Amino acid sequence: MNQPRPSGAAPSPHRERLRAGPLSAVLDGGDLRSIRLGGVEYIRRLHVAVRDRDWGTVPASISGRSVESDGRSFAVSFLAEHREGPIDFSWRGSIRGGPDGTITYRMEGEARSTFLRNRIGLCVLHPIVRCAGLPCRVETTAGAVIDGRFPQRIAPHQPFRDIRAIAHEADTGVWVEVRLEGEAFEMEDQRNWTDASFKTYGTPLDLPFPVEVARGTRVEQSATIRLVEPPADPPSWRSVVAAPGRRLPPIGLGIGDPGRAWSPREAARLRALNPGHLRVDLHPSRPGLGETLARTWGQATALGGVPLEVALFLSDAAEAELVELGRAVATARPGIARWLVFHVSEKATGERWVRLARPHLERMTPGVPIGSGSDAYFAELNRGYPPVPPVDFVCYSINPQVHASDDASVVETLEAQPWTVRGARALPGSPPAVVSPITLRPRFNPNATGGVAPDQPPGVLPDSVDPRQRSLLGAAWTLGSIAALAGRGDDPSPLALTYFEAVGWRGVMEREDGPPLPDRFPSRPGEVFPMYHVLADIGEFAGGECLAVQSGGDRGVAALALADGDRLRVLVANLDAEPRAVRVLGLGASAEVRRLDESNAEEAMRSPEAFRASRGDEVETGGGTLPLVLAPYALARIDTARPRGPGGDR
Structure with a gap:
């Protein structure tokens, strides 16, 4: 039996809750996460990163961990080993928390081989929600103190450099200082890659990289966290x-x-999702352009004539390629929703290529929007934005694993996704954004320094594939992403969103003939993945209203509210590996509640039509309020009548 695990990933290292006087924290392997005061998070994560020459993160194997804790203080020690390819680096970690709220994290490491690296050392993550736009004080390595603010808009480059210490003020008036030793540190705005944090890291990027680390090289760094001001009361979650x-x-x-x-x-199940479009990548420099476009339009026709979102990758021979594309379009006569114009050799497409392509595309498909930006991340768009006149929108992609791949880090990225849409609107001309594609794993590495990537070893999953694609975590993350990008009433709305692929291990359902590596990706032939049901629930309201959802408390729950006439549907997901209690307000007098969790996920994957035809539980809401307890990474669909009056007027 291939019963889906709650997360779909390998079990995380043992997590332990610790206290250092008024501070609480979670020890996760060798990382310290979610450092809180009175329930309010001030430091998201403190960890050591080893990044290879292509910016790949080399994971650590933790052994010999010892934890001593008395409820007011703690002492942790462990050995961390990073081994991958030529890299062999180990370090001893020591974390001590005192009853006065001071926490000190030390690492003492040594290279056991000679290798190339881009970074080795401590990283400190400050959460966006408690920091963006708020005051901070930065002490430089020369001892100067600078009063500043964390960026409100997504900063394309480092907002602070030459950092020895940084103290920040949260909205409750609490100041928390982080003091760093052993390296020159600077900060980057990780919202560029949809990580929900500001990251302070060692080895400034203006220094050459990669750097050779000789065998025997020692690396010693430390970070000390201390409180400067008193605590505040935490909020409680609600929707x-x-x-x-x-x-x-x-x-x-x-x-x-x-x-x-x-x-x-497969076509029938995809048609049931009511997709707004299908994205196809066209490379006119490659043979078979006309056949690819005709075949793709045939697939879209099988779904009822769904229009195509065409990502067009031009080379330096763009003029001839556009002429060839015009012939292919005239022959296939596809329905086109929009054009995304890229250049094969540019991270952010230059204005030249958009100006060259626009008259050709306008003749082929009059009135169809034409946009450009980056096929990589928002960072590339933010750093190399083309002038507005040639484009109707800007575009970029999103995935949650640019910097980290553990479940908690994947979920944390949801918080940063709407900042990219705001960031796009803040560009000159206030262009709307098309986010395409949104995937669970990176599709490629736009910042590799090692040349052409080597062939994947036999029996190893491609880097672009994640077993969590078929997990409840994958479904909860998908709902959280759509809620973050489309469901926030105070944010600009994206023009369109494109998720995953249709079929296969990067898609929303498995192929009829099963996965190529069933031992590594344990799906059943023809099953749908839990995220399929999220998209189906939303697809039933395609073209409807997306209502603003106000939520309070922690980030462990995602919610999306949709309306069509008198119908109201609220989708709720638990983003945590622990059960979570939720209250949903603003509902009708009664509701039908259907859950997707560990108890029924396997059947919903095997027989999606039966699951979707089944009715949920009929419940009375008690004045429009519905309490729920959601299992780990569980989802709930709440269908009710749209209330009228305060909070329910159309």
Whole structure:
């Protein structure tokens, strides 16, 4: 039996809650996470990173961990070993927390081989929600003290450099200082890659990299966290469905391999998602352009004529390629939702290529929006934005694993996603954003320094594939992403969103013939993944309203409210590996509640039609309020009548 695990990933190292006087923290392997005062998070994570020459993160194996704790203080020690390819680096970690709220994290490491690295050392993550736009004090290595603020808009470059210590003020008036030793540190705005934090790290980026680390090289660093001001009371979580609403943006899928035809059952299941579009990547410099476009349009036609989102990758021979594309479009006559114009050799597409492509594309498909930006991350768009006149929108991709891959870090990225849409609107001309594609793993490494990537060893999952694609965590993250990007009433709405691929281990369902590596990706042939049901629940309200949802408390719950006439649907997801209690306000007098969790996920994956046809539990809401207890990474769909009056007016 392939019963899906709650997270779909390997079990995390043992997590322990610790206290240092008024501070609480979670020890996760060798990392210290969620450092809180009175329930309010001030430091998201303190950890050591080893990054290879291509910015790949080399994971640590933790052994010999010892924890002593008396409820007011703690002492932790362990050995961490990073081994991958030529890299062999180990370090001893020591973390001590005192009853006065001081926490000191030390690492003493040694290279056991000679290798190239881009970074080795401590990283401190400050949470966005408690820091963005708020005051901070930075002490430089020369002892100067600078009064500043964390960026409100996404900063394309380092907001602070030459950091010895940084203290920040949260909205409760609490100041927390982090003092660093052993390296020159600077800060980057990780919202550029949809990580929900500001990261302070060692080895400034203006120094050459990669750097050779000789065998025997020692690395010693430390970070000390201390409190400067008193605590505040924490909020409690709730969800309030509010009005007015706005149009739900089109949500589409990547077409994946255009050379593989979908089976009738695959096509029927995809059609049930009511996708807004299908993304296809076209490279006119490669042979078979006309055949690829015709085949892709045939697949879209099988879903009822879903329009194509065409990502067009031009080379330096763009003029001839556009002429060839025009012939292919005239022959296939596809429906086009929008054009995304890229250059194969540029991280952010230059204005030249957009100006060259626009008249050709306008003749082929009059009135179809034409945009550009980056096929990589928001960082590339933010640092190399083309002038507005040639584009109708800007575009970039999102994935939650640019810097870390553990479950908690993946979930934390949801907090940063809406900042990228705000950041796009803040660019000159206030262009709308198309976020395409949104994937669980990086599709490629835009910042590799090692040349062409080596072939994948036999029996190893491709870097772009994550077993959590078929997990409840993957489904909860998908709901959280759509809620973050489309469901926030105070944020600009994206023009369109594209998620994953249609079929296969990067998609929303498995192929009829199963995965290529069933031992590594244990899916059943033809099953749908839990995220399929999230997209189906949302697809039933395509073109409807997306209502603002006000929530309070921690970030462990995602909620999305959709309306169509008198119907109201609220989707709620637990983003945690622990059960979580939730209250949803603003509902009708009664509701139908259907859950997707460990108890029924396997059946929902094997028989999606039966699961979707089944009715949920009928409940009375008690004045429009519904309490729920959600299992780890569980989802709940709440269908009710749209209330009228305060909070329910249309």
